[in-house]
Amino acid sequence: MGRTLLIVVVALALIVVGRIVAPVKLGTITLAAEVVGRPGGFPLTNTIIAGWLSTLVVLFLFWRGTTGQQLVPRGIQNFAEYVAEFVLGLCESVAGVQRGRQFFPLVATIFLFVITSNWMGLLPGYNSIVVRESPAAAEPATPAKPEAAKPAGTAATAPATAEVEEIPLFRAASTDLNTTLAIALTSVIATQIVGLRALGGNYISKFINFRGPIDFYVGILELIAELAKIISFTFRLFGNVFAGEVLLAVIVFLIPWGAALPFYGLELFVGFIQAFVFAILTLVFMTLATTAHEHGDDAHAHQASHH
Secondary structure, eight states: OHHHHHHHHHHHHHHHHHHHHSOOOOOOOOSSOOEEEOGGGOOEEHHHHHHHHHHHHHHHHHHHHTSSOOSSOOHHHHHHHHHHHHHHHHHHHHHOHHHHHHHHHHHHHHHHHHHHHHHHTTSTTTTTOEEEEOHHHHSOOOOOOOOOOOOTTOOOOOOOOOOOEEEESOOOGGGSHHHHHHHHHHHHHHHHHHHHHHHTHHHHTTTOOOSOHHHHHHHHHHHHHHHHHHHHHHHHHHHHHHHHHHHHHHHHHHOOSSTTHHHHHHHHHHHHHHHHHHHHHHHHHHHHHHHHHHHHHHHHHHHHHHO
16 A cells, blocks of 8 residues: 555656656647648648658668678578568468468568558657648638728738647658558458459359358358458557557656656557557458368369269
8 A cells, every 4th residue: 555655646746847847748639640741732641751751661671681681691681581581480370381472472561561650650759840830821722802891090900820830740650540441451452352363253152142041141241241351450550559649648748757668668569469460360361261262172172083
């Protein structure tokens, strides 16, 4: 009891001292990504910039890791080979050697992009580097309306000064629902393509089956399940990463001194888990989409051997 009371008192003291000595401004928390510019009329958001940056980091690391390779890997080459072997071993253990190597490029791309995006969102500067923009400047210009005639001697009212808004230049790409939806669509569509290539027309009968009312009903449920994967993938990744950023922002606002460090460790773990879950579920769904084809081939071969 005494130790718990001491922890509470110390936490409250840190909150008070931190708010007085090193106050931190709590920025506006918005679900939608903020527009930082409009080059050519295109709304460029901070999550788009962060997504491009994450992609460049992944490409640079593996470009450096595969340039001037040595027999005994060191440095970036050692890191690149370790990551590639980890994901490849995971694919082969779940889907087998042949299909695992076939699924490896997509699974590795999803895993590397998501984990890089999640972890880079924890770097200093992602929320502190801001651009200043007037709300009026961000809105499209509207035609000016003619003002009504004013009585003589009426003083003109000075226009109100628009408040300048501070927008973070970077924001983790996974905190944008559009990004997570795009990755989810890529995963589910790729699964359908793999299933069609493996089963052909038989794969379509999984969803559209008129052999009986029960088969037809099961096909509808399978179709709903495929659509549910998109929703599940999208909101699981978005919700976990966005909630983590909000948690860190609130903790730093309340206690600016080092109290957020344990939460940063927690978010590093969550970022890895979310990338791993997204990649492994994609791998499992692609494996299941081709498993029935192999069983059909085995049954056909077994029947042919008896004849």
